Amino acid sequence: MRLENRVDEVSGQHVILSCRNLTFRYEENAPPVFENVSCAVKYGEAVVLAGPSGCGKSTLAYCLAGLYPEYAGTLTGELYIRNTAVSFLSPSQRARRISIMFQNPDNQFCMGRVDHEILFALENISYAGDMLARTRELLRLVGLEDAETAPIHSLSGGTKQKIALATAMATGAEALILDEPFANVDPKSCAELAKKLEIFNKNGLTLFIVDHKLDYWRPFLSRVMIMDRDGHITETDIYPSELERRKNAFTDRGLFFADEWLDGRTPLPSPKPEESAVVIKDLAVSYGGKQVFSSLSLEVMKGTITALIGGNGSGKSTLLLAIAGLIRFRGNLGVSSKVGLVFQNPRYQFLSQNVRDEILITLKNAHRSKPSKDDTAEAEALLVEFGLLRYADASPYILSQGQQRRLALLSMLAGSRPILLLDEPTYAQDEQATSFIMDLLQKRVSRGLTAIIATHDHALARAFANRILSLDDGTLSELK
């Protein structure tokens, strides 16, 4: 089905991506994720779709990329790439027009090596020129010319996203949809990637970006759209010049606007007299055949929050694993009481089919007894405190990312572990979810919990941590 060449009435620019009255449901009779959504993206734009976690913005991205409803759910309404209905395009025709970069850098590669992944995409579209030369050119464009033959699984999240970008470009797509591409990437790599995307955009690549943070996009975004919690697009064009003036449009919806939500927040005072909770002296750890630290020393006081800052691969997670006693080390490491650890990906921690049982398992383990009525009452009280009671009978896997992280934190806290280690507790979460989790944590710390948080977020660390330690090349240094 071909229509006349669609041109935006106001600007006169060609529309590259558009939808009208889209309604999507995951199941036939379920309530819609979004209903009657209409939007259009013009050639060469960089549009950011912001919205709170779980509002359906990623689902919309998957629909625009032509992946839904083929892979999930039912969709009604009209969807066009340029002037062709998406459903009329085969995957290889579609890929030449539009491509997508996914949130999780691990789950988007089919081949084992960097160059093979790009060659795979070139094969798919039957690239007519010299495929090897084109592969090298694409790798150079994303700054990976030295990683041509590297095994993909050994690379960092940021590098993987660069490969994904090169692969998406390999199909010759005119438009790229990005689904929270920075969710698992450290700030340095985010900035690098954003710079590359800016250059691609300046050269004509249209970008449709789904994110709940604007930071990295602000230098070059064309406009911002906002999707509300109920799946309606309520703002379609907030232009860069209006952003400061319209910041309430973000903060009122629980979305980040720069780091303003941290204004006025300061760390709680450390309790006196000081008592140590963790004492480390000359710690040496090798992990995966590599020496991560050779002689690391650290003392953490009870009732405080310590932030560990460092890029991907600096060893933050390894240090947490060592303190939790989960990996082998040499040197002295003493803890004053039981240690809990909330992993970066909370989904690995879930054990049961529903949220209530998840807490009961921990309580049972902590009390070393059979589940009793008291436990059930305690679990319910904790679920109320953490805003999860509504989901008590739901599977942990269907919760949103923010809820999953809260549940993982709760399942650790319920075990009355006075020392809690958190690996990137605020990754990929909107402002509301982040402040919820940090407030809960701070409340527990005021009651005596000791927390060590590994994070990329300097501003967050300054607002909450009594001490900020930077881990770099296996050495710790205190940031003032």
Added chain:
Amino acid sequence: MNKLNPGYKFLTLLIASLVLSITYNIRLNIVVFIVSFAATALTRSVNKKKLFLVLLPFFLTSAGLFMSGFLFSSADNIANVTAAAGERVVYVTSWDSALKLSSRVLAFGGIGILFALTTNSMDFIMSLMQQFRLPPKFAYGLLAAYHFFPVVRDEYEIVRSALAVRGIKAGPLSKKRFFPMLVHAFERSESIAMAMESRGFDSDAERGVAFSVPFGKIDFVFLFAVNAGVIAGIMLI
């Protein structure tokens, strides 16, 4: 060895194994083993230490089968009693059946190792697709699954730590460990399928060839020469 077309190499060795399986020729088995071993060891890319480690289980199995064939023979020909091992009576036929069994293990092992150590898995799958019409859907699906392994291994470690830190004891094969991994495996296969599609993968469409696996006269020569050699061996040795 690694210059040969992997698909044809596989076909050659498969036929050779089938031909070999209809005979119990001890000397031929040993010759096949020695030739396979030599061909593997002489291939430049083969790690010699790995070769010996891989061979070890075959030698052990072979030795084990030899002993069982030797000591627990079903032969009942009392006239051929030759020696006594301890209290046990050993028959001439026992030597024979024991060697038949153990040399077979070595011959098949040698052929298997020759293929496994001199073939790149990706080239093999590409060759199955290009020369043997394996549908691309299966070929790339297999590759994606194969590249899963390192991630699954890391995941297994994370789940182990996650359980340990909650004070939950779970054996290495416990359901508690596999449940989260299973959920992830489902999700991962779906997202990889989506990623492949959004990179233009279309099992019904024409596709270009970036990973061309060479195929030539030498592969036919190898196919016929090896199998003619084995058949000649059956008749002559």
